[in-house]
Amino acid sequence: MGSGLEAVSHYEVLGVSMQATAAEIKRAYRRLVKYYHPDSLLAKKDQAAAERIRQINAAYAVLRDPQARREYDRQLLASQTWRRSQPIASPPPTVSQEALLREAWIRQVYTPLNRLLGSLLASLKPQLNALSADPFDPELLAAFGLYLEECAQKLAQAQQLFRRLPNPSSLGKVASCLYYALNHLEDALEELSHFPLNFDDRHLHTGQELFRRAQELRREAGQAYAKISL
Structure with missing residues (x-):
């Protein structure tokens, strides 16, 4: 889940690179889910933990699926290319x-x-x-x-x-x-x-x-x- 245009990409959410293997993505996901689990001390102290776990699950739902990941990478790279091609002072598109x-x-x-x-x-x-x-x-x-x-x-x-x-x-x-x-x-x-x-x-x-x-x-x-x- 998640488009290639959000401020933080799915790879950044999980703390891995775009070249990460499926095993590396899975390990990162499990580590973060455990860290932000609702029963953890962090989640009990941090009201934003619930939204954070949603982002983690959303990111993993895409990156664990090869086809969804390929489509996400395509959109992510297209978005980055589009942003680099825009003049700094150019107005946003209609x-x-x-x-x-x-x-x-x-x-x-x-x-x-x-x-x-x-x-x-x-x-x-x-x-x-x-x-x-x-x-x-x-x-x-x-x-x-x-x-x-x-x-x-x-x-x-x-x-x-x-x-x-x-x-x-x-x-x-x-x-x-x-x-x-x-x-x-x-x-x-x-x-x-x-x-x-x-x-x-x-x-x-x-x-x-x-x-x-x-x-x-x-x-x-x-x-x-x-x-x-x-």
Whole structure:
């Protein structure tokens, strides 16, 4: 996540160079996440730690993915070249590159991803209601298994959409909420998949709670998006 035009690049956020290997990026991410973890002494004393961890997660979400990293590097280098080519006293362009990237991200990422998430998040309750008729019924369990497979496919589509373009820095809050929503959904589907194996209701309750939290994060993303003036 993050465009090539923010004041601090993803590489600077993680404290690595553009030539850093995937292993070096992973080590830097783990070190910073541990340092800024909400339970750490630093996070408890520093109110900005929560925003810092969002930046770290956003940076790693892009740099860990080879395709997203290549696109980010391309935009970052293009941005640096553009800045060097501008006269010192030149006025800013009428339509900024940030605005163009923001429009593209909303059209190609946020809008279709938000629609897909809405459909996915609304689908669990009817499935649980159907299963509650007889959780041990083989046909109902088979239908529930097929539902989980369909959800996994939709989640993979959503994750692919999310990685399609790096988000502009002005939409960092929106992207961060969506990032966590996708993570919660991934955990939810894994949790729900355990129920047919041992019939423990706790898997259903935990999965439902993770869906609920993902819905809240999607709502927060929408609220953050509504505050952005295009």
